[in-house]
Amino acid sequence: MSSTDRRGPFEKVLAVRGMAQVITVTIGLVIIFIVFSMLSENFTSYRNMRNLLRQVAPILLIGIAQSYVLITGNIDLSIGSVVGMSCMISATLMTKGISPLAAVAITMACCLLVGLVNGALVAKCSLPPFIATLGTMTIARGIAQIVNNNHNTDSIGEAARGFRNLFYYGESLGVYNAVWIAVAMWLVFNFILSYTRIGRHIYAVGSNIDAARMSGVNINATVTAAYLVSSFCCCIVGFITCATGGVGTMDSGNTYELYAVAASVIGGVSTLGGQGLLLGTVIGASIWSVLQNGLILANAPVAIRNIAVGIIVVISVLLDIVVRNGKWMKKKSD
Amino acid sequence: MGEYLAECEHVDKSFFGVKVLDDVSFDVRAGEVVALLGENGAGKSTLVKILSGVYARDGGTLKVFGAPVGNLTPREAQNLGISIIHQELNLCSHLTVAENIFLGRETVKNGVLAKREMSSRAAGILKRLNLDMDPDAIVGSLSVSKQQLVEIAKALSTNARILIMDEPTSALTAKEIEDLFVIIRKLRDEGDCGIVYISHRLDELKHIADRVVIMRDGRFITSAEFGAVTMDEIISHMVGREIKEKFPRVPGKRGKKIFEVKNLSAGKMVKDVSFDLYEGEIVGISGLMGAGRTELTRAIFGIDPKDSGHIYLEGSEISIRRPSDAISHGVVLAPEDRKKDGLCTRLSVRENISLPNLDSLCDGGFVNRGKEKLMVYDTIRNLAIRLSGPEINAGSLSGGNQQKVVVGKWLARNSKVVIFDEPTRGIDVAAKVEIYNLMNDLKKNGIGVMFVSSEMPEVMGFADRIIVMCDGRITGEFMSGEATQNKILEKATQFEAKELSLGGAERGKAV
Numbered sequence: 001m002s003s004t005d006r007r008g009p010f011e012k013v014l015a016v017r018g019m020a021q022v023i024t025v026t027i028g029l030v031i032i033f034i035v036f037s038m039l040s041e042n043f044t045s046y047r048n049m050r051n052l053l054r055q056v057a058p059i060l061l062i063g064i065a066q067s068y069v070l071i072t073g074n075i076d077l078s079i080g081s082v083v084g085m086s087c088m089i090s091a092t093l094m095t096k097g098i099s100p101l102a103a104v105a106i107t108m109a110c111c112l113l114v115g116l117v118n119g120a121l122v123a124k125c126s127l128p129p130f131i132a133t134l135g136t137m138t139i140a141r142g143i144a145q146i147v148n149n150n151h152n153t154d155s156i157g158e159a160a161r162g163f164r165n166l167f168y169y170g171e172s173l174g175v176y177n178a179v180w181i182a183v184a185m186w187l188v189f190n191f192i193l194s195y196t197r198i199g200r201h202i203y204a205v206g207s208n209i210d211a212a213r214m215s216g217v218n219i220n221a222t223v224t225a226a227y228l229v230s231s232f233c234c235c236i237v238g239f240i241t242c243a244t245g246g247v248g249t250m251d252s253g254n255t256y257e258l259y260a261v262a263a264s265v266i267g268g269v270s271t272l273g274g275q276g277l278l279l280g281t282v283i284g285a286s287i288w289s290v291l292q293n294g295l296i297l298a299n300a301p302v303a304i305r306n307i308a309v310g311i312i313v314v315i316s317v318l319l320d321i322v323v324r325n326g327k328w329m330k331k332k333s334d
Numbered sequence: 335m336g337e338y339l340a341e342c343e344h345v346d347k348s349f350f351g352v353k354v355l356d357d358v359s360f361d362v363r364a365g366e367v368v369a370l371l372g373e374n375g376a377g378k379s380t381l382v383k384i385l386s387g388v389y390a391r392d393g394g395t396l397k398v399f400g401a402p403v404g405n406l407t408p409r410e411a412q413n414l415g416i417s418i419i420h421q422e423l424n425l426c427s428h429l430t431v432a433e434n435i436f437l438g439r440e441t442v443k444n445g446v447l448a449k450r451e452m453s454s455r456a457a458g459i460l461k462r463l464n465l466d467m468d469p470d471a472i473v474g475s476l477s478v479s480k481q482q483l484v485e486i487a488k489a490l491s492t493n494a495r496i497l498i499m500d501e502p503t504s505a506l507t508a509k510e511i512e513d514l515f516v517i518i519r520k521l522r523d524e525g526d527c528g529i530v531y532i533s534h535r536l537d538e539l540k541h542i543a544d545r546v547v548i549m550r551d552g553r554f555i556t557s558a559e560f561g562a563v564t565m566d567e568i569i570s571h572m573v574g575r576e577i578k579e580k581f582p583r584v585p586g587k588r589g590k591k592i593f594e595v596k597n598l599s600a601g602k603m604v605k606d607v608s609f610d611l612y613e614g615e616i617v618g619i620s621g622l623m624g625a626g627r628t629e630l631t632r633a634i635f636g637i638d639p640k641d642s643g644h645i646y647l648e649g650s651e652i653s654i655r656r657p658s659d660a661i662s663h664g665v666v667l668a669p670e671d672r673k674k675d676g677l678c679t680r681l682s683v684r685e686n687i688s689l690p691n692l693d694s695l696c697d698g699g700f701v702n703r704g705k706e707k708l709m710v711y712d713t714i715r716n717l718a719i720r721l722s723g724p725e726i727n728a729g730s731l732s733g734g735n736q737q738k739v740v741v742g743k744w745l746a747r748n749s750k751v752v753i754f755d756e757p758t759r760g761i762d763v764a765a766k767v768e769i770y771n772l773m774n775d776l777k778k779n780g781i782g783v784m785f786v787s788s789e790m791p792e793v794m795g796f797a798d799r800i801i802v803m804c805d806g807r808i809t810g811e812f813m814s815g816e817a818t819q820n821k822i823l824e825k826a827t828q829f830e831a832k833e834l835s836l837g838g839a840e841r842g843k844a845v
Contacts, residue, residue, distance in 0.1 A: 197440045207426035216438035274428035
């Protein structure tokens with residue numbers, strides 16, 4: 001074998017592409033965490049930690065959704081609307097007395113259809129992804145509004161208790177189920193991205209689409225797969241939202257696509273494609289949630305929260321560009 | 335010499351009615367390096383693109399391993415064992431060496447990528463090439479030459495037997511070229527592969543070429559064992575282009591010096607360039623692709639940063655740090671890619687003409703429509719731009735008329751030096767003559783005119799003085815009467831000596 005085996009374990013970890021950025025933002029997360037624990041006693045309480053973990057879950061899932069699409073060099077603006085669609089369709093079906101299991105299955109099919117359409121528009125019809133998913137974003141939001149005749153739903157009721165426990169209120173081994181769901185899905189999608197052929201192709205398409213095509217990579221299938229993963233994750237987040245409130249609300253998931261971009265790019269996923277680790281998305285989603293949670297506990301007004309989060313997003317992307325430009329200039333001069 | 339790997343016979347190809355390949359026959363056998371030579375536009379690239387499935391041929395036959403094949407797709411060509419290593423690299427810079435080598439053909443066990451196995455197989459291929467490279471290194475972090483070698487490794491991993499290399503050494507240092515040649519010779523000596531090698535650097539050929547095939551004007555000219563021809567013969571086969579067109583050259587008297595560039599260096603492609611322009615003459619800049627001509631015009635105009643050098647206009651030094659500086663001094667550029675750099679194709683002709691002149695057209699921040707209209711109509715009339723009206727999109731005009739708009743927007747102000755980059759590319763003969771007339775008008779009005787052209791007949795037939803560039807330097811200068819195609823090509827291939835110490839490998843006659 002090659003020289004790889006002579007390297008220490010730390011060097012091996014660092015050699016994974018994008019790992020350096022993940023480590024940088026992890027340090028950022030730790031700093032933010034320490035600051036908040038000093039600002040507010042309640043922040044590190046057992047109760048708040050359990051809540052915080054549950055708050056991270058949906059952000060992590062939409063982060064995974066957007067990361068997959070961003071790594072292919074595209075973007076998915078329909079994320080928030082698909083969350084809303086999932087929430088409204090599942091809630092409407094359950095209030096009409098359809099069993100939660102059937103409701104979940106039907107909703108999932110509808111959401112995956114959006115992913116399929118996104119993939120077809122972007123890969124097959126070569127629409128700019130920004131425009132294509134802007135369209136499906138509006139359409140999906142419209143569907144969320146129309147399924148219950150432009151009203152939020154009533155309570156999904158006693159029959160759906162199992163559904164609500166599974167996706168939000170219940171817990172296993174002292175941790176809320178929503179967290180377990182997010183962890184399980186992260187494990188699966190991280191495995192797919194890092195250890196399977198389709199995952200490799202997702203990176204290749206985002207890195208250099210021409211090289212990928214000339215190497216025989218099926219571009220359509222790869223991009224569509226990424227959009228399908230995205231809509232799958234959004235669907236689950238819709239279930240979590242529905243389970244949380246016990247009703248379907250038409251504007252649920254609003255602007256989630258932008259939170260998802262934030263979680264991804266803070267975690268080091270490049271909006272230009274080809275680069276990013278789902279490990280980074282975990283950190284990005286955590287920074288996002290810790291900021292929200294910590295600033296609330298520190299009694300910061302909403303305006304300050306928004307400004308702080310915005311600054312973090314810009315700085316993390318700026319840092320990425322500075323690092324990248326540094327590398328680029330080095331390459332140019334040799 | 336081994337079996338025939340690929341044989342093209344009587345291949346024809348036209349683009350939009352223009353014949354770019356005319357009855358070309360070409361073959362490559364196992365265990366040989368064939369150097370495919372020719373000037374810009376001789377048809378080399380088209381030929382190898384047909385071989386590698388990028389273009390479909392119009393006529394003729396193609397046999398691979400003795401069996402006739404139809405029109406190939408790039409994928410089919412690859413499966414047959416034909417691999418092309420492009421000038422512009424085709425790698426995923428975010429992925430590792432091993433990941434790139436096996437892209438699209440990953441080894442999978444139970445649905446999981448066999449990373450270790452691919453890594454060690456990649457290491458094996460790299461070893462076969464005697465390359466000291468970590469298969470897990472990220473391609474984007476490697477030098478250009480290493481990336482090129484990764485492309486070769488990738489080609490070999492597909493069991494390619496016909497390797498086509500298009501100008502592989504243009505971005506490499508002497509040491510890297512040596513390494514590449516060692517690998518090429520190793521592959522040849524193993525006897526399985528045939529290598530088609532395209533290069534403008536004729537001095538390289540003695541190190542690797544077994545045979546040369548020379549093309550000119552889309553036609554096959556000759557094929558010969560490398561040792562059996564001299565460099566002079568090669569050059570005269572490459573040039574010998576007939577000059578069919580007539581160029582409306584206007585005799586003029588050389589007046590005072592208008593513009594001077596001294597010791598200009600910019601990036602890798604412009605090295606210590608000095609030249610001057612006089613009133614009443616047109617200077618043509620000749621050279622092969624990648625000689626640094628476009629880069630020179632970009633550096634003068636202030637698009638790309640200059641590393642050092644001075645520019646003088648009418649005797650006094652001027653500083654050009656960005657295009658607006660150049661424009662305010664009256665030094666303007668009609669760029670090579672009209673649609674990308676020269677025009678806002680979706681804006682109207684009127685808007686295009688007034689865009690660089692808004693400073694003089696605006697009263698207190700508002701565009702004075704009356705003045706604008708006057709300027710636009712003057713320009714259209716002076717240059718005889720044919721259009722239905724000034725409001726149509728610039729992009730909808732013919733190539734010749736587009737070029738006139740590009741020039742027209744500069745002439746509306748008092749320009750002193752006009753630089754054209756490939757002014758007649760892609761326009762028809764009648765429009766060409768109009769562009770020549772336009773340049774003659776400029777010359778008559780005492781404006782310094784220089785143009786870059788890849789068409790040697792055009793430079794020889796039209797320019798009063800010819801400057802030849804190669805490798806970012808000026809390698810020759812001729813008055814129009816003294817220049818011959820051979821002389822120009824000799825200067826255009828005068829690369830900076832990259833001393834190659836490949837002892838014992840030299841065959842054929844050195845230049």
